[in-house]
Amino acid sequence: MNPLLKHRTLTAAILDQLRMAILDGTYPAGAQLRQDALAATFKVSRIPVREALFQLDAEGLVRFVPQKGAVVAQLSTAEIRDVFELRRLLEPRLLAGSIPALEADDFARLDALHAEMVTATAANDLGRWGQINADFHMALYARAELPRSLTIVHGLLQASDRYTRVHLSDVAGMGIVGMQRAVSEHAALADLARAGDVAAACGFLDTHILTVQQDLLRELERSQRKATP
The missing domain is CATH 1.20.120.530 (GntR ligand-binding domain-like)
Incomplete structure (x- = not known):
């Protein structure tokens, strides 16, 4: 598989799992999503995790907060x-x-x-x-x-x-x-x-x-x- 395609596929898989975990309440509003912990959970580098979090930010499910990093957005x-x-x-x-x-x-x-x-x-x-x-x-x-x-x-x-x-x-x-x-x-x-x-x-x-x-x-x-x- 093309390495770039493999990377994009990995990011998409992580994005899907994180999105579902937010939607089903596994990660509630206000929960901190630490890149290093998520990378260890998914057994990947931080790069695809970071890209997935940026996409979730674009979707409004995650917000990047100073000193905290990615946090699940509050219901509003x-x-x-x-x-x-x-x-x-x-x-x-x-x-x-x-x-x-x-x-x-x-x-x-x-x-x-x-x-x-x-x-x-x-x-x-x-x-x-x-x-x-x-x-x-x-x-x-x-x-x-x-x-x-x-x-x-x-x-x-x-x-x-x-x-x-x-x-x-x-x-x-x-x-x-x-x-x-x-x-x-x-x-x-x-x-x-x-x-x-x-x-x-x-x-x-x-x-x-x-x-x-x-x-x-x-x-x-x-x-x-x-x-x-």
């Missing part, structure tokens, strides 16, 4: 507003560009992803559910010839996943309600896209993203009030 109402407002700007535009070009294979993929989401919901598998959710959205936009916007939205969906997992992992039972609602809304989105109704699909998508944003803001603000003595 400001970031929820920023991420989801950007999604509301970009995703309807992508959907509008994609719907007229979607083909039978695209709808077959959407149907398969929806079936996987139903299964993940029934199993309360948050890790799998979050990935399917992102894959479903990206599949809806796949035919939009806007590669830069697609790249940005992919990153925004990854940022959204962390907040969504926190919301859906509550112990009051509202998480499963949220998952079930999302399953229903995704089916409606696919149906509108299949019917070629661009205006209705984009309006529905905007409402879908806004509803999730509002739910997350309420949940995070409620959690912050509980944590305040």
